[in-house]
Amino acid sequence: MATQDELKQAAARAAAHKVQSGMVVGLGTGSTAAFAVSALAERMQTEGLKLIGVPTSVRTAEQARSLGIPLATLEEQPHLDMAIDGADEIEIGSLNLIKGAGGALLREKLVEASAAELIIIADASKKVTQLGTRFALPVEVVRFGWKATFARVEALGCTPVLRLDEKGDPYLTDEQHYILDCQFGPMADPAKLADQLKGTVGVVEHGLFIGMAKEAIIALQDGIETLVPTP
Ligand SMILES: O=C(CO)[C@H](O)[C@H](O)COP(=O)(O)O
Numbered sequence: 001m002a003t004q005d006e007l008k009q010a011a012a013r014a015a016a017h018k019v020q021s022g023m024v025v026g027l028g029t030g031s032t033a034a035f036a037v038s039a040l041a042e043r044m045q046t047e048g049l050k051l052i053g054v055p056t057s058v059r060t061a062e063q064a065r066s067l068g069i070p071l072a073t074l075e076e077q078p079h080l081d082m083a084i085d086g087a088d089e090i091e092i093g094s095l096n097l098i099k100g101a102g103g104a105l106l107r108e109k110l111v112e113a114s115a116a117e118l119i120i121i122a123d124a125s126k127k128v129t130q131l132g133t134r135f136a137l138p139v140e141v142v143r144f145g146w147k148a149t150f151a152r153v154e155a156l157g158c159t160p161v162l163r164l165d166e167k168g169d170p171y172l173t174d175e176q177h178y179i180l181d182c183q184f185g186p187m188a189d190p191a192k193l194a195d196q197l198k199g200t201v202g203v204v205e206h207g208l209f210i211g212m213a214k215e216a217i218i219a220l221q222d223g224i225e226t227l228v229p230t231p
Helices: 004-016 031-047 058-066 105-112 146-154 190-198
Strands: 023-027 051-055 082-085 089-091 118-123 137-141 159-162 178-183 203-206 215-220 223-227
Touching: 004 031, 004 082, 004 118, 004 215, 004 223, 023 031, 031 051, 031 058, 031 082, 031 118, 051 058, 082 105, 105 137, 105 203, 137 146, 146 159, 146 178, 146 203, 190 203
Parallel strands: 023 051, 023 082, 082 118, 118 215
Antiparallel strands: 137 178, 137 203, 159 178, 215 223
């Protein structure tokens, strides 16, 4: 029986094989995305694949650089051919996502909104029938007045928790913001909630990725399953 890491790696490899030479590729963040970065570097070495990566976090930039993947910023490469990333929850049918457990949701959304195609990679544990069933929704907020923002987000019907780092200090994103992990429970209308959060003063971004994923590559014990959004 394959381990969870082996499944993540299988999905990552399948996505990396979709990349063609000359592409500009958004490089996601997290343990599954890290396998995709490694698989791309391997293809560069073994097949001579050429690509430019646009990383979605400092962490991913460091990994890609250490593997010799040429990088560009989103300012330098504002139009990406593809982005490959993991997710915390993938809603079967819509392919709407919850992302951000790894803390990179803002840069991920910026990079992935600029990609012609967003490919999500995961093991089967990430599939849900309704978003909000397994993970709290990460909401990135500016530090200034964060308690007032906390109260506004709470009023939308959730229990927010300020994310802390391993030292017990507030977790800081790459853009130097805080994250509130918001337990909304199963979401009947995630698109409406996304709009409400976007309209909340102090909220910079949230981890709902609505209508963005073009494909999800899911690694199962007996092979790869490819999901596309149903109309
Ligand atoms: O959104 C993310 C980071 O902000 C990650 O893609 C998400 O948390 C999945 O991570 P992993 O592959 O480690 O389970």
